[in-house]
Each structure stands twice: as C-alpha cells, then as structure tokens.
Amino acid sequence: MEKNRFKNIPFHKTHTTQEEIDSAIEAIKSGWLTMGPKTVEFEEKFKEYIGSSQAVSLNSATASLHLALKAIGLQRDDEVIVPTNTFVATAEVVTYFDAIPILCDIEESTHNIDVSKIEALITDKTKAIIPVHFAGQPCDMDEIYKIAQKYNLKIIEDSAHAIPSSYKGIKIGALKQTDITCFSFYATKTLSTGEGGMATTNNEIYAKSIKVNRLHGISKDAWDRYTTKGAWHYDIIDNGNKYNTSDINSAIGMVQLKKQDILREKRVNIAQKYIEAFRDNSKIVLPFIKDDRTTSWHLFVIKIENRDDIIEELKSRGIGCSVHFIPIHKHTYYKNRYEYRDEDYPVANRVFEKSLSLPIYPDMSDEEIEFVIENILELVDNV
Structure with a gap:
C-alpha cells in the first residue's frame, strides 16, 4: 500500500437523493412550512412502520426525552438512572x-x-431508567423490565441510534413494557431530516401530554387553527415548549422512512466487510452483537490501543473517524455538580480510552471501505 495515498472519506455522509430534495420542494411549494399535514402523515407512517399505537414528532430526540420525562411526571430531586456512556442529552x-x-x-x-x-x-427517589441502545444494539430489556416492575419505575428508551433495530423480533419503539421511546433524526442518524425526533408509545395519555407540550401547551395543534376545519380560539393547558418539527423536515422524513430497511442492509454489508477483515487481528476488538436482537449498525466501534495517535493519523490520510462517547462523568459540568467519581465507572473508562468509530454510512464505495480497512490494519501494527 502506498503510504501517502489520501482520500476524503468523512465519518458520515447523509444519504440524500433527488427524491428527498423533490419532497422538500413539494412541501415548500404547498405554502405550509411549519408543522402541518405532512407532519401528521409522517407520524402515521412512522407508527405503522415501528408498530406502536402512537407517534408524536418533535424537533430533536432531546425534546422527545424532555417531554417523555414530563409525561411520566418527573419532579425536583427525583432520580433517573442512565448509562454514563451516552451523549450528554x-x-x-x-x-x-x-x-x-x-x-x-x-x-x-x-x-x-x-x-x-x-x-x-x-433509592426511594428513583423514578425511571433510560436505557440507551448504543450504536443501535438494544439493551437487555427483559432484565430492565423486571427491575422496573419490582420497584415501580418507568422506562424511557433512548433510541437515537436504533432505527431500525429489534429486540426478540419486535422493533424498537414498539416494546409494550416500555413507557415511551425516543428517536433522533439528526443529520448523522440512520433516518435523517437534518434536525428532528419522534416519540412512540402505546399510552394515549403520554402521547397527548407530549403533543400538547411540544407547542407551548396549546390545547390543539396550531396548524389545525389555520385550516378551514379549525377555529381561532385556543387555550394554554400546560407550561409547554417550542419543540415542534416542520412539514419540510417531515417531507424529507417520509422519503427516508421508506428506505430504512434498504439503508440498513447497506450498513450491514459494510459491517460484514469490516468484521471479515479484522476478525483475525488480535489488536482489534470487534463489536459484539447478542443473538436475540438486531442492530441498525448506526455505528461500527472497534477497540484498539493508541487510539488517539491512530485517529490523528487516519485524519491525516483523509479518513474521518469519531469517538462514542466521552462518558458523562468525565464532563466538567456534571463532574462538578454531581460529584461523580471516575473510579466508579471502570468499564466505561476502559471502553472510552480504546473506542474508535469507523465510517459506516450507506453510500460508502467498496474502494472507500477497502481504504479504511487497509489503513486500520497498517496502523494498529505500526503506531
């Protein structure tokens, strides 16, 4: 291999085709730019795809998580158990x-x-558990449900990585013992609308709470007020937020939604090529997927020594990589406010020090995949 070869391989590139562009243009030409009929249609199609009875669109997974916690009645000084290995949201x-x-x-x-x-x-203050399906692989949900039932806790799934993923044959977002599931449609996610999110649930009360609170606590969707069916009068029934999405985002989302299984197959193909190339190298620890679940392969994370040196060398060769995640307990604000101690999270610390996320976006060419493989194999042996 020529050592000085350079390619421009980003860590992620959103799968965007003329179909997404045309759909966004159609929404713009309709004259309805904010949340409206396209958003309602997207919600209907999303819950049909996932298998939940309710789906409420929002402008981010963060908004979804926030309103999910509000729906279950979280209060001051309550406690919520979350993994330290997650994005700060x-x-x-x-x-x-x-x-x-x-x-x-x-x-x-x-x-x-x-x-x-x-x-x-x-403790007696614990209200909920938020399992995070890292890289798209579902957590051990049955074990989590048993704990939640024993202590009367709510379950909110952080499924920002998990479209489409499944647990024991059921899509994430439709598990009946989960209270609310929260998805992300951020630019780097498997279903991307640039910015966006969705909450799914089988509980109508939770869905209504999220729907009302995504738009200032207004008693009815604002878009409905401006159709021929609507009326000018509205009431504020809760102290809500400005968390709605737009019809432009939803129009893109509907196109992306119907491609999800195809896009996952493309990522599966890339993951299989990585696994085949790296499986016999003792210096590379591969992702481990449990038998009773499927992953979206949102991320492909290997563990290696000298991660920081290798990621810089990969960057110099035009290969974009990332690290998922810097654990919550290491961030200055959280460490100072909650007095988290590094020694309480030994596994997360080890994982963080060695983790390297490789490109796995659907439109990677075979040549690009091979270039990543060749460089990883060279660098783990020489850096």
Missing part, C-alpha cells in the same frame, strides 16, 4: 427538572448499560 434532560441523573457503568462487550449494576443504584 440523555443526562441533560433530567436536569431540566432539577432531578438527578444517576450514572450506571456499562458492559464492556456491548457498551450498553450493565443491568447487573442497576439495582444497587435504586
């Missing part, structure tokens, strides 16, 4: 209520919350 939304995020260590093999460590964290 999972813990951040708990703090919106002056509640306390209680961090749990993770499994070394899956990077998901370690269910064997949850029960020791439960």
Whole structure:
C-alpha cells in the first residue's frame, strides 16, 4: 500500500437523493412550512412502520426525552438512572427538572448499560431508567423490565441510534413494557431530516401530554387553527415548549422512512466487510452483537490501543473517524455538580480510552471501505 495515498472519506455522509430534495420542494411549494399535514402523515407512517399505537414528532430526540420525562411526571430531586456512556442529552434532560441523573457503568462487550449494576443504584427517589441502545444494539430489556416492575419505575428508551433495530423480533419503539421511546433524526442518524425526533408509545395519555407540550401547551395543534376545519380560539393547558418539527423536515422524513430497511442492509454489508477483515487481528476488538436482537449498525466501534495517535493519523490520510462517547462523568459540568467519581465507572473508562468509530454510512464505495480497512490494519501494527 502506498503510504501517502489520501482520500476524503468523512465519518458520515447523509444519504440524500433527488427524491428527498423533490419532497422538500413539494412541501415548500404547498405554502405550509411549519408543522402541518405532512407532519401528521409522517407520524402515521412512522407508527405503522415501528408498530406502536402512537407517534408524536418533535424537533430533536432531546425534546422527545424532555417531554417523555414530563409525561411520566418527573419532579425536583427525583432520580433517573442512565448509562454514563451516552451523549450528554440523555443526562441533560433530567436536569431540566432539577432531578438527578444517576450514572450506571456499562458492559464492556456491548457498551450498553450493565443491568447487573442497576439495582444497587435504586433509592426511594428513583423514578425511571433510560436505557440507551448504543450504536443501535438494544439493551437487555427483559432484565430492565423486571427491575422496573419490582420497584415501580418507568422506562424511557433512548433510541437515537436504533432505527431500525429489534429486540426478540419486535422493533424498537414498539416494546409494550416500555413507557415511551425516543428517536433522533439528526443529520448523522440512520433516518435523517437534518434536525428532528419522534416519540412512540402505546399510552394515549403520554402521547397527548407530549403533543400538547411540544407547542407551548396549546390545547390543539396550531396548524389545525389555520385550516378551514379549525377555529381561532385556543387555550394554554400546560407550561409547554417550542419543540415542534416542520412539514419540510417531515417531507424529507417520509422519503427516508421508506428506505430504512434498504439503508440498513447497506450498513450491514459494510459491517460484514469490516468484521471479515479484522476478525483475525488480535489488536482489534470487534463489536459484539447478542443473538436475540438486531442492530441498525448506526455505528461500527472497534477497540484498539493508541487510539488517539491512530485517529490523528487516519485524519491525516483523509479518513474521518469519531469517538462514542466521552462518558458523562468525565464532563466538567456534571463532574462538578454531581460529584461523580471516575473510579466508579471502570468499564466505561476502559471502553472510552480504546473506542474508535469507523465510517459506516450507506453510500460508502467498496474502494472507500477497502481504504479504511487497509489503513486500520497498517496502523494498529505500526503506531
């Protein structure tokens, strides 16, 4: 291999075709730019795809998590158990209520919350558990449900990575013992509308709460007020937020939604090529997927020594990589406010020090995949 070869391979590139562009243009030409009929249609199609009875669109997964916690009645000084290995939003939304995020260590093999460590964290203030399906692989939900039932806790799934993923044959977002599931449609996600999110649930009361609170606590959807069916009068029935999405985003989302299974197959193909190339290299620890679930392959995370040196060298060769995640307990704000101790999360610390997320976007060419493979194999042996 020529050492000086360079390619421009980003960590992620959203799958966007003329179909998404045309759909967005159609929404713009309709004259309805904010939340409206396209959003309602997207919600209907999304819940049909997932298999839930309710779906409520929002402008981010963060908004979805926030309103999910509001729907279950989270209060000041309540505690919510979350994995430390997650994006900050999972813990951040708990703090919106002056509640306390209680961090749990993770499994070394899956990077998901370690269910064997949850029960020791439960107190009389514990209200909920937020399992995060890391990289798209579902957590051990049956074990989490048993704990939740024992202590009367709510379950909110952070499924930002998990479209489409399944647990024991059921799509994430439709598990009946989960209270609310929260999805992300951010630019890097498997279903992308640029910005966006969705909450699914089988509980009509939760769905109504989220729907009202996504738009200032207004008693009816604002878009309905401006149709021939609507009326000018409205009432504020809760102290809500400005969390609605737009019909432009929803129009893009509907196109992306119908491609989800195809796009996942493309990521599966890339993952299989990585696994085949790296499986015999003792210096590379591959992702581990449990037998009774499927992953969306939102991320492909390997564990290696000298991660920081290797990621810089990959960057110099035009290969974009990332790290998922810097654990919550390491961030200055959270460490100072909640006095998290590094030594309480030994597994997350080890995982963080070695994790490297490789490009796995659907439109990667075989040549680009091979270039990533060749460089990883060279660098783990020489850096």
